[in-house]
Amino acid sequence: MKILVCLKQVPHQDARLDIDGAGTWIKEDGIKFEINSYDTFALEEALRIKDAGEAEVVVVSIGPDRVTQALRTALGMGADRAIHVKDAEIDGSDTLGIAKVLAAVAKEESPDLVLMGLMSDDGNASAVPPMMAELMGVPSATAVMKATPEGDGYRCERELEGGALEVVDLAKPCLIAVQSGLNQVRYASLKGIMAAKKKPMDTKSAGDLGLSGVVGAAGAKAQIEKIYAPVRGEGAEIIEGSTDEVVTQLVGKIKELGLL
Amino acid sequence: MGNILIVTEIKDGTIREASYELAAFAQKLGGDVKSLVIGSGIAGEAESFAKKGGGTVYVADDASLANYNVEGYAAAIRAAVDASGADVVLVSNTPSGWDVAPRVAAGLDVALVSDVFDFQDGAYIRRVFNGKLNARVKVPGDKAVVTVQPGALPAFEGSTDGGTESLSVDTSGARSVFVETKLAESKGVDLSAAEVIISGGRGVGDPEKFKEVIQPLADVLGGAMGASRPVVDAGWLPHEYQVGSSGQVVAPKLYVAAGISGAIQHLVGMKGSNFIIAINKDADAPIFEVAQIGVVADLFEIIPALTAALQEAKG
Numbered sequence: 364m365k366i367l368v369c370l371k372q373v374p375h376q377d378a379r380l381d382i383d384g385a386g387t388w389i390k391e392d393g394i395k396f397e398i399n400s401y402d403t404f405a406l407e408e409a410l411r412i413k414d415a416g417e418a419e420v421v422v423v424s425i426g427p428d429r430v431t432q433a434l435r436t437a438l439g440m441g442a443d444r445a446i447h448v449k450d451a452e453i454d455g456s457d458t459l460g461i462a463k464v465l466a467a468v469a470k471e472e473s474p475d476l477v478l479m480g481l482m483s484d485d486g487n488a489s490a491v492p493p494m495m496a497e498l499m500g501v502p503s504a505t506a507v508m509k510a511t512p513e514g515d516g517y518r519c520e521r522e523l524e525g526g527a528l529e530v531v532d533l534a535k536p537c538l539i540a541v542q543s544g545l546n547q548v549r550y551a552s553l554k555g556i557m558a559a560k561k562k563p564m565d566t567k568s569a570g571d572l573g574l575s576g577v578v579g580a581a582g583a584k585a586q587i588e589k590i591y592a593p594v595r596g597e598g599a600e601i602i603e604g605s606t607d608e609v610v611t612q613l614v615g616k617i618k619e620l621g622l623l
Numbered sequence: 624m625g626n627i628l629i630v631t632e633i634k635d636g637t638i639r640e641a642s643y644e645l646a647a648f649a650q651k652l653g654g655d656v657k658s659l660v661i662g663s664g665i666a667g668e669a670e671s672f673a674k675k676g677g678g679t680v681y682v683a684d685d686a687s688l689a690n691y692n693v694e695g696y697a698a699a700i701r702a703a704v705d706a707s708g709a710d711v712v713l714v715s716n717t718p719s720g721w722d723v724a725p726r727v728a729a730g731l732d733v734a735l736v737s738d739v740f741d742f743q744d745g746a747y748i749r750r751v752f753n754g755k756l757n758a759r760v761k762v763p764g765d766k767a768v769v770t771v772q773p774g775a776l777p778a779f780e781g782s783t784d785g786g787t788e789s790l791s792v793d794t795s796g797a798r799s800v801f802v803e804t805k806l807a808e809s810k811g812v813d814l815s816a817a818e819v820i821i822s823g824g825r826g827v828g829d830p831e832k833f834k835e836v837i838q839p840l841a842d843v844l845g846g847a848m849g850a851s852r853p854v855v856d857a858g859w860l861p862h863e864y865q866v867g868s869s870g871q872v873v874a875p876k877l878y879v880a881a882g883i884s885g886a887i888q889h890l891v892g893m894k895g896s897n898f899i900i901a902i903n904k905d906a907d908a909p910i911f912e913v914a915q916i917g918v919v920a921d922l923f924e925i926i927p928a929l930t931a932a933l934q935e936a937k938g
């Protein structure tokens with residue numbers, strides 16, 4: 364059993380978001396990065412499958428040098444091997460480009476199961492997993508809250524609106540994109556971090572994957588023209604002052620609403 | 624925008640409101656509009672949609688399509704794209720929409736633009752960084768599958784000319800099989816009845832702080848506690864406290880959001896509240912968009928002081 368987990372490294376949830384000079388993304392220098400929150404749940408799910416039986420867990424991430432840190436963390440948590448796809452040629456790819464790269468990695472690895480996150484916390488696309496599954500020709504399910512082995516595959520509970528669930532069986536090989544909260548994510552232990560130093564990390568380029576000229580900004584079918592701080596409409600009346608002054612105003616308002 | 628294909632969604636036998644919003648989005652794009660209805664025994668709905676924004680409606684009516692299945696629905700959409708010659712395929716960003724749309728885009732080798740809420744000056748507008756920033760996305764080749772955020776546009780209310788055409792879809796060979804739908808479990812805590820909800824988010828930091836800081840404010844106002852999703856994910860509070868698209872939709876007289884950034888999935892669950900007070904350290908947090916009163920401060924300074932002052936005011 365081989366499980367491929369796709370991890371994206373994203374700006375830390377509390378990082379300052381300043382728009383870069385080109386106006387198309389945020390300034391990356393000086394901010395902290397972390398593994399995309401949804402992907403930590405995907406990795407945990409893979410490690411639980413490994414703990415319950417036998418599985419090799421391979422983690423893959425596309426991105427610049429900083430991404431090795433995310434991969435090291437994953438190895439520290441218990442993944443067996445890492446693949447870092449690093450190539451300036453991939454910069455500026457749209458979600459389809461990223462899916463093509465990951466599908467090429469999957470083709471080399473032929474995993475029984477691919478686990479990913481539902482959505483990236485930076486791009487918020489929720490696009491790469493089903494695209495990758497389509498390119499691989501395997502069944503997929505997104506927003507999965509529970510996956511249990513069933514027959515020759517997995518029985519998945521997909522989250523619908525309001526907390527309803529849709530149960531679907533996927534035959535292996537298959538791809539599952541998890542929703543947050545399906546498990547409690549472990550931390551890397553000190554022992555795990557030490558062991559991770561000896562675990563293999565391969566680096567691959569677009570050319571290695573046979574995708575030279577196919578991905579990257581030139582091949583992107585969707586392009587961000589500009590990112591900007593939204594105009595907040597009418598927005599809230601911001602009340603300022605000392606804590607006492609603020610509290611006095613809030614109490615006044617709550618009285619006005621007839622709630623006291 | 625060339626030819627547009629609206630992919631409608633059936634829920635409990637009828638076409639969802641979100642599909643009529645797609646019809647409005649199609650008008651905004653401008654172009655020749657055709658539609659697709661997928662399901663079993665849905666010919667009547669298709670007839671009516673043809674007149675209410677759909678134009679020519681392709682009907683993929685088959686027992687195997689009675690329930691959503693990613694491969695079957697992707698096959699139906701592909702067949703409709705072939706039949707209509709669509710350049711732009713519009714899908715609602717619902718649990719089935721976000722599941723199938725990227726597969727269709729990848730299969731057609733065209734752009735996917737997801738969770739779009741507007742189209743302005745030739746670009747699709749969508750949120751990034753959980754609503755902290757917006758992006759203008761261009762599709763140079765014009766061909767795209769676009770998912771549209773439910774509720775972003777008012778539903779189309781005009782009329783259109785059109786009839787239906789049946790579409791045959793080959794759903795054999797699917798390797799994913801629908802089993803059943805499980806309804807949401809009945810809630811131990813029914814937030815919909817609360818007049819006051821004090822909700823805490825990831826900014827509250829840990830479960831103890833919910834007891835020490837959030838609960839007392841809820842108590843003094845005779846209200847209930849609520850929470851954002853990460854609070855429930857981390858196990859700080861059970862799921863019945865979750866407000867949002869995958870939790871409860873609430874509309875109390877007063878909703879206090881403390882340490883909640885205001886991602887769209889949270890906003891859809893509480894923006895209908897009568898009065899909203901947001902407390903957040905970050906002046907740019909999107910929660911301030913829907914609040915009537917915003918306090919840019921540390922919730923741990925404001926809330927205990929507010930609780931004490933309310934206690935005193937009550938005497």
Ligand SMILES: Cc1cc2nc3c(=O)[nH]c(=O)nc-3n(C[C@H](O)[C@H](O)[C@H](O)COP(=O)(O)OP(=O)(O)OC[C@H]3O[C@@H](n4cnc5c(N)ncnc54)[C@H](O)[C@@H]3O)c2cc1C
Pocket residue numbers: 376481482506753823824825826827850851852853854865866867868869870871881882883884885886887888889892902903904905908920921922923
């Ligand atoms: C399909 C889907 C369904 C979802 N369903 C839901 C749902 O039903 N409900 C839901 O809530 N989310 C839902 N989400 C998740 C949603 O996208 C956000 O991730 C989530 O709402 C963020 O929660 P938060 O605001 O608590 O955390 P964050 O976004 O991390 O915000 C924390 C905030 O706390 C502030 N803060 C930190 N410390 C303090 C302090 N001391 N004082 C004041 N402010 C402070 C920070 O400035 C920040 O704004 C869903 C997502 C998806 C993809």
Ligand SMILES: Nc1ncnc2c1ncn2[C@@H]1O[C@H](COP(=O)(O)O)[C@@H](O)[C@H]1O
Pocket residue numbers: 369370371372399401402423424425426458461478479480481482483484486487488489490491492
């Ligand atoms: N650069 C990347 N490297 C590895 N995995 C990625 C990358 N980008 C996206 N993914 C995966 O795709 C999921 C959804 O991302 P997105 O479609 O961008 O919202 C993420 O949760 C990851 O599992």
